[in-house]
């Protein structure tokens with residue numbers, strides 16, 4: 001049955017299990033709590049990830065190669081924490097393999113996502129677009145936010161799918177972003193901290209993933225969902241150790257840091273903005289939903 005057109009529907013396209021949390025977890029939790037249809041498509045199982053749980057070290061790609069299957073469970077727990085019921089893997093679980101970091105031999109594996117046929121991969125996503133009819137699509141920028149091949153490919157596949165979807169194309173497309181001003185604030189805040197994730201970095205401009213504030217279009221504030229975001233992070237225990245700076249950041253800087261997520265508008269018309277930057281506060285702004 002086709003959903004009623006007034007239903008708010010938003011689709012997130014991510015590369016690996018855990019990517020949904022760090023950049024978009026609070027946004028997902030906020031829209032799910034508000035009754036919107038929230039769909040997550042993850043493109044790979046994340047088989048090439050590091051393993052931060054010593055007891056599970058033998059699951060690694062070079063050992064038993066069981067990490068991908070294990071991460072399906074972590075992702076399910078993450079989605080439960082975020083209140084997101086609709087989750088799929090692109091083309092089905094295991095269709096595309098994690099490609100590893102750029103230059104890694106895993107880039108050459110025949111099933112890896114980096115080597116996927118673009119239109120075939122996009123075709124799997126078009127089917128999801130036709131089914132859930134999202135007005136809003138969220139994915140990465142052309143550099144995949146930070147240059148990981150699977151993130152770059154997720155961007156390409158999402159953009160191609162929107163192109164191929166015709167009348168079922170989303171009306172707005174956003175790319176995840178971290179404004180340079182927020183990065184600079186992070187650099188200042190962590191200066192001197194023992195677990196400083198920005199160690200050796202003086203200026204936000206020197207990092208490979210900041211977006212100039214003027215190119216940011218939306219800031220989704222969901223501080224009430226920061227706890228859900230942290231629970232979702234903890235669900236990815238193989239990837240995010242309890243000692244991660246993400247947890248100390250949440251403790252030290254309050255919900256203003258992890259509870260606010262930023263986006264660039266890549267397609268569609270911006271709605272009304274607010275605040276000193278005039279950023280949208282709602283990804284559905286300007287849509288008649």
Ligand SMILES: [Zn+2]
Nearest residue numbers: 015016019148
């Ligand atoms: Zn990733």
